[in-house]
Amino acid sequence: MSQPTTLQPPAASATQDAPRTGTWDGGNEPFKASYGKLMMWFFLLSDAFTFAAFLTTYGLIRHKHEVFVGKAEEFVFSTRWWPVPDRVFNAFPGLHGMDVPLGFVALMTMILILSSVTMVLAVEAGHRMDKNDVQKWLLWTILFGTTFLLSQAWEWSHFIHGSEKGMLMADGTTFFGANLAANEYGPVLFADLFFFITGFHGTHVLSGVCLLVWCFIATSNGTFHKRGHYEMIEKIGLYWHFVDLVWVFVFTFFYLV
Amino acid sequence: MAAHATDENLQQGEIAKPNTAWIWKTFFVLVGITAVEFVFVFLMEPSTLRNSIFIILTIMKAFFIVAEFMHLKHETKGLIWTILVPMSLLVWLLVALITEGSYVGEVLQNMFK
Numbered sequence: 001m002s003q004p005t006t007l008q009p010p011a012a013s014a015t016q017d018a019p020r021t022g023t024w025d026g027g028n029e030p031f032k033a034s035y036g037k038l039m040m041w042f043f044l045l046s047d048a049f050t051f052a053a054f055l056t057t058y059g060l061i062r063h064k065h066e067v068f069v070g071k072a073e074e075f076v077f078s079t080r081w082w083p084v085p086d087r088v089f090n091a092f093p094g095l096h097g098m099d100v101p102l103g104f105v106a107l108m109t110m111i112l113i114l115s116s117v118t119m120v121l122a123v124e125a126g127h128r129m130d131k132n133d134v135q136k137w138l139l140w141t142i143l144f145g146t147t148f149l150l151s152q153a154w155e156w157s158h159f160i161h162g163s164e165k166g167m168l169m170a171d172g173t174t175f176f177g178a179n180l181a182a183n184e185y186g187p188v189l190f191a192d193l194f195f196f197i198t199g200f201h202g203t204h205v206l207s208g209v210c211l212l213v214w215c216f217i218a219t220s221n222g223t224f225h226k227r228g229h230y231e232m233i234e235k236i237g238l239y240w241h242f243v244d245l246v247w248v249f250v251f252t253f254f255y256l257v
Numbered sequence: 258m259a260a261h262a263t264d265e266n267l268q269q270g271e272i273a274k275p276n277t278a279w280i281w282k283t284f285f286v287l288v289g290i291t292a293v294e295f296v297f298v299f300l301m302e303p304s305t306l307r308n309s310i311f312i313i314l315t316i317m318k319a320f321f322i323v324a325e326f327m328h329l330k331h332e333t334k335g336l337i338w339t340i341l342v343p344m345s346l347l348v349w350l351l352v353a354l355i356t357e358g359s360y361v362g363e364v365l366q367n368m369f370k
Binding site: 030031032033038041045048049052053055056057059060061062063064065066072084086101102106109110113114116117119120121124125128129130133237238241242244245248249251252256257 | 272273275276277280281283284287288291294295298299302303308311312314315318319322323325326327332333335336339340343344347350351354355357358359361362365366
């Protein structure tokens, strides 16, 4: 029997009630991945382009500016050159006035990697249909995600309020901290890019936490158990790992390089 | 999918044993690479070589996250290439625009000389 090539329903015949199994009759999974997972991958691909555009912009603008040449001890903040990241991000909550270069951002990185691990553990528990374990690991992921968001809030607050020294401006006043029009660390665009890139990433983490909270409620209600699979956890998991992945790149290009 | 807990001898309603060794292994690899990055931040003067090391280590971390945590390594070849091929465009974009940035900077800094 030849397969119908149009979308017209087949004429009434003896085979009408038999399942249609042709290539275009539905039920096929390209790449052996479900529709939802495949669409999540394509969304993440497009999101990767957005983040890559941000980071490429950062690269272009940074290379456009002068580089500080000289000894690391002699470095001072100036609008002439791009700041050295471990001199900007050297504060740690509770350790006021101490120089902890990149200490806090290292902690934030650890928290986010840990949250990724607990997310995989939730997905793994879902494969085993272990509702209690899924709940447990989702809660841990929500906890780490929220901790990361709060850490970023502290980081932003510190960046905006600035150091005690501030920067002496041309008109003789001292400017503290940063906003979109001026900052004490270096060129205006440095703070702008900081706000846009880490802000865009933070918004992703926030949406991720909201999705995880929803997942936790649905798991507790037994929605996925009744459905017979925990694929939703896998899809949200893909998104969550992507957010971690983006942070790995932000961390390198903003804080290390 | 290779990492699935597929125990076919399970009774109805019974839950399989967790299979988490590979997850923790990946975690320690990621922590290890991050630690190496910090060693380079503090023990090496900034240079193109140091930046290259950071980028290589970052790509290694990205590989472990995408391949293991996002499970891409265990998907079909078609899906792997569908994700990786568009990414190669980004490499070109990055190289092209950073070169452009250096050039713009050079022009601006030498404009009145």
